[in-house]
Structures are given as C-alpha cells and as structure tokens.
Amino acid sequence: MESAKPSNKTLVFIQGSGSIPLFCKTENTIIPMLPLELTKIVKKWNLNLVLVAPPGVECVEDSLILDQNYYKTDVNGWPIMKYRQGNRLDLYVKRYLSVLDHLSESNSNREFYVFGHSQGSRVAAVLANQNSTIKKIALASVNPISRSHEAISKIRLQHLSGEVTFEKSQALIEKEYKRMRVLNRKENKNLEELSELSYTYPSLLEHILILNQPLRFIYGSHDLGTVMEADKIMLSFIEKGKSNLSTKVYNNMEHNFYEGDKYNWDQVFEDTINWFFNEN
Known part of the structure; x- marks a missing residue:
C-alpha cells in the first residue's frame, strides 16, 4: 500500500504467527485484520507501507472460509498446509528479501524501516542482517531467547x-x-x-547483537512471555559496548498491547513511526 505522494521511505510491517489474511471480506465491507488505521498512517507520514500475507493466505480472504478467529484452516481445524510448509524462519526471510529486492529495483534510493511483532520480530532481525538498505529496526513483543x-x-x-x-x-x-x-x-x-x-536456534538475542543499525525493543509490562527476559537484551548490548539499542515499555499492556479492554496498537504504531522518522 503506497502513499499518494512519492516517497523513498518504506515501512515494512511484519506481523506475528498465524494463517490470518491482511484483510477479511464480509458481505458488506472489507475489514483490516491489523488493528491499525492504515490509510491515516500512510498519509500522515508520507510513506510506503509494505504488508505481506502469510504463506498460502491471500491478502484478502472471504470471511466464510475463515474460522471464528479469522484463521484460514483445513477441515480439521489445522492451519492450511501451505502455511504449515512455509512457516519457517528461513523461508519467511527469503520472501521478504525478495520483496525488498523488487522494491529496490524500482527505486535505488529507497530507505527501508522494519517493524516486527512477535514471531515477526524474529523475521525482522534476520532480515536486517541480510539487507543493508534497512535503516532502523523495531522489534515488539518477543522473547529474546525462544x-x-x-x-x-x-x-x-x-x-x-x-x-x-x-x-x-x-x-x-x-x-x-x-x-x-x-x-x-x-x-x-x-x-x-x-x-x-x-525460530529457536540461533536465539533472537544472537541475531540482534550483530546488528549495527538503530534498534528499538518494544513490549508491554504485562506481556508475561517477554517481560521476564526483556532486560537481558539491554544488558547484553551494554556488555558488548553497543549503544544502538533503545527500549520502550508500555505499562499494564500485554502481548498485543491490550490494557484491559482497551486496544492500544495505534498508539504503539504512532510512537514507533515517530522513532523511525523523527529521531537520529
């Protein structure tokens, strides 16, 4: 999805695991599965936004073929076979590298900024190690080990x-x-x-310790799978004498940035984009 005005800045958002489409088509409308005001974000920041659907899943899927949680599954309730076959870190990275290479061919001055969430953070970390055009990386809601x-x-x-x-x-x-x-x-x-x-070996921590681009680690204080080991990232960077890492912790929020019944993804996204484009 691209902004109305030409822009060299391209934000690649890599969502977490699951055979969920980017958009769900109902009888009356098309609903974005990401909890974000996509059009508003693109226009405000004058950027290109790249979203890639999971393996075997179309960008837009009819709600009638999805389960109650909007997953695309087989008759037994498992994620569809193409998703299961493609849900490996190396294959995900290969897909995104192909997308970035294609975009670079059309604009050699393009700047990439990568934002990963959950499993998408692991993909983002390896992707940044393999593509030198990525300027900054944000990783959200992910355990640094496994x-x-x-x-x-x-x-x-x-x-x-x-x-x-x-x-x-x-x-x-x-x-x-x-x-x-x-x-x-x-x-x-x-x-x-x-x-x-x-997604286990090497650990996420090993992947990001060799990054030299500006890096931000984002998580909620109530994300139980992340918070217990989150400090290990910053302490490891300090040990290595690296200063390219910053953290952003959201109080009382969980893995998907819920705070009770309040959904805070728009705020998290806004804060992250502001870090991408307004700070050195």
Missing part, C-alpha cells in the same frame, strides 16, 4: 503468583526440558517441529 523459554517463564510466574504449586511448576518445567531434548534428537521432524526449531 518460545520454549517463554513457556518456562510463564510457568515460573504462575508459581510466584500462587497459581500453581512449586511441585507442579517444576514438573511442568522438567516436562518442557524433556520435550526440547527429544525434539533436538529427533531425526524425522514434522512441519511444526521444523518451524519451532527454525
């Missing part, structure tokens, strides 16, 4: 808050350790296992 680490952090918090006993929490954590040991040794991995491992 999804397995995220699951364990949530269990730890459940114990600390009294939701589960110590014995129960330790049993669940040991179960997760065992699952990862088995997964790493397994020779014939299925599509979901290949996908998980692609």
